[in-house]
Amino acid sequence: MTKFLGPIAGFGVTFSTMFKKANTEFYPEEKTPTAPRYHGRHQLNRYADGLEKCIGCELCAWACPADAIFVEGADNTDEERYSPGERYGRVYQINYLRCIGCGLCIEACPTRALTMTNEYEMADDNRAGLIYEKDRLLAPLESGMVDSPHPMAPGTTAEDYYRGTVTGGAAPASQDEPEADDTAGDRP
Known part of the structure; x- marks a missing residue:
């Protein structure tokens, strides 16, 4: 009798779960929010006026145990x-x-x-597409930011940027652009 009931007892687990409601996740349509400190895609941040925070020190590349980061620094010019x-x-x-x-x-x-x-959807069908360059890593420009390269905000120093006292705002217009002539509207 035990030879007959042995295989049927094994199906007990199958039969007990067969009639339970399935726990289906509708992933692409309904995304589950991630934890606030989730480690997703990297982002290179900007200051409030649009200048990049990265100073090309390469410390991130040296700290990476998987050797996944490559940084090449260069000197800023005026x-x-x-x-x-x-x-x-x-x-x-x-x-x-x-x-x-x-x-x-x-x-x-x-x-x-x-x-x-918190971005985690980085799948790609091409291996080269998973090597993110600087243009894909930079944070998007917010309102009041100007894309670099541009001069520092007038009257500020590098220390002001590092202390966080620089607020957003466009950089001054370049000297190559002619200034608007206010008297032009008075001419016939």
Whole structure:
């Protein structure tokens, strides 16, 4: 009798779960919110006027245990200023085929230029598409920001940027542009 009931007893689990309501997630249509401190896609942040926070120090690349980050720094000039300091990250790449999402790069960044967003949908059918360049990592421009390169806000120093006292606003117009002539409307 036990030879006969043995296989049927094994189906007890199957029969008990067969009539339960299925726990289906409608993922693409209904997204479950992530935790506030979720480690998702990286983002290169900007100051309030649009200058980049990355100073090209390469500490994030050195801290990465998976060697997924490549940074090449360059010097700022008065004509082309990308960050308030002396240097900026000219080349910035994160290889998401290697990234393990540990967040050590975030902790190593001295200017809080690199943070992680809650974005987790990074699947791609092309391996080259998972190597994010600087243009895909930079934070989008908000209202009042001007895309770099542009000069620092008038009357500010690099220390003002690092202290967070610079507010948003457009950079001054370049000297190459002619100023508007107010008397032009009075002429016949």
